[in-house]
Amino acid sequence: xxxxxxxxxxxxxxxxxxxxxxxxxxxxxxxxxxxxxxxxxxxxxxxxxxxxxxxxxxxxxxxxxxxxxxxxxxxxxxxxxxxxxxxxxxxxxxxxxxxxxxxxxxxxxxxxxxxxxxxxxxxxxxxxxxxxxxxxxxxxxxxxxxxxxxxxxxxxxxxxxxxxxxxxxxxxxxxxxxxxxxxxxxxxxxxxxxxxxxxxxxxxxxxxxxxxxxxxxxxxxxxxxxxxxxxxxxxxxxxxxxxxxxxxxxxxxxxxxxxxxxxxxxxxxxxxxxxxxxxxxxxxxxxxxxxxxxxxxxxxxxxxxxxxxxxxxxxxxxxxxxxxxxxxxxxxxxxxxxxxxxxxxxxxxxxxxxxxxxxxxxxxxxxxxxxxxxxxxxxxxxxxxxxxxxxxxxxxxxxxxxxxxxxxxxxxxxxxxxxxxxxxxxxxxxxxxxxxxxxxxxxx
Amino acid sequence: xxxxxxxxxxxxxxxxxxxxxxxxxxxxxxxxxxxxxxxxxxxxxxxxxxxxxxxxxxxxxxxxxxxxxxxxxxxxxxxxxxxxxxxxxxxxxxxxxxxxxxxxxxxxxxxxxxxxxxxxxxxxxxxxxxxxxxxxxxxxxxxxxxxxxxxxxxxxxxxxxxxxxxxxxxxxxxxxxxxxxxxxxxxxxxxxxxxxxxxxxxxxxxxxxxxxxxxxxxxxxxxxxxxxxxxxxxxxxxxxxxxxxxxxxxxxxxxxxxxxxxxxxxxxxxxxxxxxxxxxxxxxxxxxxxxxxxxxxxxxxxxxxxxxxxxxxxxxxxxxxxxxxxxxxxxxxxxxxxxxxxxxxxxxxxxxxxxxxxxxxxxxxxxxxxxxxxxxxxxxxxxxxxxxxxxxxxxxxxxxxxxxxxxxxxxxxxxxxxxxxxxxxxxxxxxxxxxxxxxxxxxxxxxxxxxxxxxxxxxxxxxxxxxxxxxxxxxxxxxxx
Numbered sequence: 068x069x070x071x072x073x074x075x076x077x078x079x080x081x082x083x084x085x086x087x088x089x090x091x092x093x094x095x096x097x098x099x100x101x102x103x104x105x106x107x108x109x110x111x112x113x114x115x116x117x118x119x120x121x122x123x124x125x126x127x128x129x130x131x132x133x134x135x136x137x138x139x140x141x142x143x144x145x146x147x148x149x150x151x152x153x154x155x156x157x158x159x160x161x162x163x164x165x166x167x168x169x170x171x172x173x174x175x176x177x178x179x180x181x182x183x184x185x186x187x188x189x190x191x192x193x194x195x196x197x198x199x200x201x202x203x204x205x206x207x208x209x210x211x212x213x214x215x216x217x218x219x220x221x222x223x224x225x226x227x228x229x230x231x232x233x234x235x236x237x238x239x240x241x242x243x244x245x246x247x248x249x250x251x252x253x254x255x256x257x258x259x260x261x262x263x264x265x266x267x268x269x270x271x272x273x274x275x276x277x278x279x280x281x282x283x284x285x286x287x288x289x290x291x292x293x294x295x296x297x298x299x300x301x302x303x304x305x306x307x308x309x310x311x312x313x314x315x316x317x318x319x320x321x322x323x324x325x326x327x328x329x330x331x332x333x334x335x336x337x338x339x340x341x342x343x344x345x346x347x348x349x350x351x352x353x354x355x356x357x358x359x360x361x362x363x364x365x366x367x368x369x370x371x372x373x374x375x376x377x378x379x380x381x382x383x384x385x386x387x388x389x390x391x392x393x394x395x396x397x398x399x400x401x402x403x404x405x406x407x408x409x410x411x412x413x414x415x416x417x418x419x420x421x422x423x424x425x426x427x428x429x430x431x432x433x434x435x436x437x438x439x440x441x442x443x444x445x446x447x448x449x450x451x452x453x454x455x456x457x458x459x460x461x462x463x464x465x466x467x468x469x470x471x472x473x474x475x476x477x478x479x480x481x482x483x484x485x486x487x488x489x490x491x492x493x494x495x496x497x498x499x500x501x502x503x504x505x506x507x508x509x510x511x
Numbered sequence: 512x513x514x515x516x517x518x519x520x521x522x523x524x525x526x527x528x529x530x531x532x533x534x535x536x537x538x539x540x541x542x543x544x545x546x547x548x549x550x551x552x553x554x555x556x557x558x559x560x561x562x563x564x565x566x567x568x569x570x571x572x573x574x575x576x577x578x579x580x581x582x583x584x585x586x587x588x589x590x591x592x593x594x595x596x597x598x599x600x601x602x603x604x605x606x607x608x609x610x611x612x613x614x615x616x617x618x619x620x621x622x623x624x625x626x627x628x629x630x631x632x633x634x635x636x637x638x639x640x641x642x643x644x645x646x647x648x649x650x651x652x653x654x655x656x657x658x659x660x661x662x663x664x665x666x667x668x669x670x671x672x673x674x675x676x677x678x679x680x681x682x683x684x685x686x687x688x689x690x691x692x693x694x695x696x697x698x699x700x701x702x703x704x705x706x707x708x709x710x711x712x713x714x715x716x717x718x719x720x721x722x723x724x725x726x727x728x729x730x731x732x733x734x735x736x737x738x739x740x741x742x743x744x745x746x747x748x749x750x751x752x753x754x755x756x757x758x759x760x761x762x763x764x765x766x767x768x769x770x771x772x773x774x775x776x777x778x779x780x781x782x783x784x785x786x787x788x789x790x791x792x793x794x795x796x797x798x799x800x801x802x803x804x805x806x807x808x809x810x811x812x813x814x815x816x817x818x819x820x821x822x823x824x825x826x827x828x829x830x831x832x833x834x835x836x837x838x839x840x841x842x843x844x845x846x847x848x849x850x851x852x853x854x855x856x857x858x859x860x861x862x863x864x865x866x867x868x869x870x871x872x873x874x875x876x877x878x879x880x881x882x883x884x885x886x887x888x889x890x891x892x893x894x895x896x897x898x899x900x901x902x903x904x905x906x907x908x909x910x911x912x913x914x915x916x917x918x919x920x921x922x923x924x925x926x927x928x929x930x931x932x933x934x935x936x937x938x939x940x941x942x943x944x945x946x947x948x949x950x951x952x953x954x955x956x957x958x959x960x961x962x963x964x965x966x967x968x969x970x971x972x973x974x975x976x977x978x979x980x981x982x983x984x985x986x987x988x989x990x991x992x
Contacts, residue, residue: 187597209778
């Protein structure tokens with residue numbers, strides 16, 4: 068998708084809108100090519116690629132707005148008419164802002180040509196090698212390797228024209244043994260930054276170490292949560308970190324701003340420009356994303372404001388607004404938890420006697436204000452004694468308040484880019500947590 | 512557009528394949544929502560694209576594109592073939608497909624009132640009236656309503672000669688209200704949580720669920736939950752409403768019976784299953800009252816898992832999953848059916864869109880109605896009755912689950928005696944179903960739609976159907992969180 072193509076599409080939409088007496092038009096254009104090679108039982112079993120384009124047109128007529136989306140570029144004028152018809156049929160929204168006049172958005176480089184050019188054969192070769200690592204350990208490998216390239220542009224009738232291009236690669240692998248399993252996953256902008264063979268060996272080693280898992284009674288234990296487990300659990304709170312969520316009193320931060328909620332050692336940022344992060348440097352309306360300190364030493368601080376929420380509060384938007392119209396207002400997507408200075412080995416020694424958790428699974432919110440989450444451990448849960456892994460454990464169910472857990476963090480590693488399955492990728496540390504409540508044990 | 516699919520299939524056949532199929536999908540959707548009396552979403556979307564899946568030397572290739580020009584189609588075919596060849600680089604067993612008759616058919620799901628034919632003004636007016644009725648209760652701090660409609664027309668062809676055109680129209684609607692008070696957030700939803708009810712119907716679904724009639728009750732209950740006692744902890748007789756039971760079926764029966772999970776295909780993501788193939792026709796999954804079917808036929812109802820053919824051209828079927836408590840069947844595809852000695856797939860391979868590879872998915876996995884009246888289900892000295900899902904979680908082999916509900920009531924001698932808040936229950940799947948004591952009759956049976964079932968990499972979000980009626984279970988671990 069070239070700039071000229073996007074401008075041509077936008078001009079077509081704008082001409083159509085003007086013919087219907089509508090001046091305010093916004094267009095989001097995106098193009099993506101992605102491929103994913105999936106393997107199980109030590110063989111590739113699902114292998115796919117897709118390419119797609121999409122154009123989403125929004126019009127504003129006074130205080131009314133609506134959106135129409137199509138992937139048929141020949142239908143842009145028709146989609147524009149649909150958006151106009153929808154807007155005219157809608158109700159006025161007193162909160163609707165006029166379209167954004169362009170500001171300055173510094174681009175962020177997230178394109179790697181080598182990643183964009185990865186072929187099916189290259190993915191298959193890497194997968195074959197990773198399977199070999201797991202087979203060598205006598206286990207069964209399952210996983211996936213994906214690569215992608217994507218471009219997005221946002222234009223509007225007030226002169227906005229911002230663009231972001233990005234590549235990505237993700238590798239994950241599970242090594243399944245007779246009565247145990249191990250897992251590893253990583254993602255990066257550059258495929259070259261991934262090390263699938265090392266991830267495969269790590270998963271295989273966890274599968275071996277957790278063989279013949281012991282059953283331990285539920286209870287409160289000292290745990291070491293590896294970064295993927297931290298990501299998936301702590302990641303559940305960030306949907307509440309928004310000005311609109313606070314305004315609607317659906318956030319756990321309602322009435323708690325300025326109060327020390329977490330331990331003093333917990334500082335959390337949202338920073339799209341962090342070198343380990345991904346994503347576009349502008350939001351759904353084209354506002355440049357600003358770095359925010361969401362929690363400073365345990366105290367809620369800067370919250371993201373979309374343009375409408377900012378106007379209501381008399382503040383400046385932070386560049387975290389969702390595309391308009393929307394239900395949720397704004398969201399943060401570039402989380403960085405500051406962490407500590409321990410190495411992973413130091414943390415294991417520091418744990419002493421406790422439980423090491425590789426990953427968590429099927430996490431769901433049980434209490435929205437205390438942020439009590441339930442979920443399971445999975446693919447590598449270990450008994451640790453004297454700072455050393457003793458054996459694998461049968462998997463636990465937990466019911467933990469993330470708010471309370473973040474008061475019980477005793478030590479952290481340096482943050483790394485982590486990838487899980489229950490929340491978006493983040494830059495997070497491993498955490499040593501006291502009194503983590505495991506409430507049930509499953510049968511494996 | 513049929514010529515595009517046929518062009519792709521011809522190209523694939525010319526280049527030499529064991530098997531190929533092409534799906535061309537045109538879809539359109541509409542989303543409307545309100546929030547605290549404001550219109551918060553008004554959006555239409557359309558999408559057209561094509562996918563080709565091919566088997567070459569035992570390896571699978573799949574490519575999807577929305578470039579439907581001759582050049583775009585040729586590029587997709589070339590890519591699918593390159594991917595299939597790459598798959599053979601790490602292949603253990605060549606894929607083989609169970610036989611399926613050739614089908615030439617055209618089918619559309621019933622739709623009485625076209626949801627796209629009703630004006631947006633009328634639809635928004637309806638949602639805003641529901642929203643206003645909930646906000647009439649001054650304790651309410653946040654209201655939500657939504658409407659969703661989707662129509663997908665799919666043309667399927669394969670190298671065996673099948674040509675199938677299907678059109679499915681789906682409608683969904685729901686409402687919810689929240690009350691925040693003293694550091695506690697309580698919510699009530701109707702007719703179900705997480706978006707409401709979804710079926711293969713038109714606007715008539717919105718009329719049937721009559722959200723306006725329930726709005727004030729929802730608001731009253733959300734407010735009353737703040738002064739309700741917390742649900743007591745212990746082993747109790749548990750009665751579930753049909754919507755919660757629908758999700759219980761989904762998680763503790765529907766997913767474990769997916770044969771691809773059993774065979775390890777999802778080991779890295781969605782997980783595996785405790786239902787290893789040696790347990791077929793041996794495991795006592797539930798009590799003798801429990802009869803569960805997987806049924807994609809229209810006779811079962813207009814569920815999100817209803818169709819005439821699945822996404823590899825296999826005709827819709829009804830399969831016994833549990834009969835008088837005995838585990839009797841899996842969900843299969845043409846590639847996996849042979850693993851359990853079946854000669855034909857039971858038609859469960861489904862894709863979330865033109866850009867996704869079809870996977871084994873639930874169709875309508877339903878608990879058949881029992882023989883009890885509702886009064887008989889509740890006719891116990893003491894029980895906890897829970898309604899409307901709030902949270903759900905289960906381990907990656909589908910043994911241990913925990914569900915939370917929006918509201919519960921303590922039952923004494925068949926009557927509600929007090930409201931209870933923050934209820935949860937947990938257990939092991941087969942122990943739970945073996946504890947089934949009573950199932951309400953067809954009069955109370957509802958075919959629920961779960962529109963957000965996730966599976967696969969890249970993840971696919973699929974709609975599934977689950978019929979259930981209120982049922983009673985003995986000695987279940989209950990508590991509050």
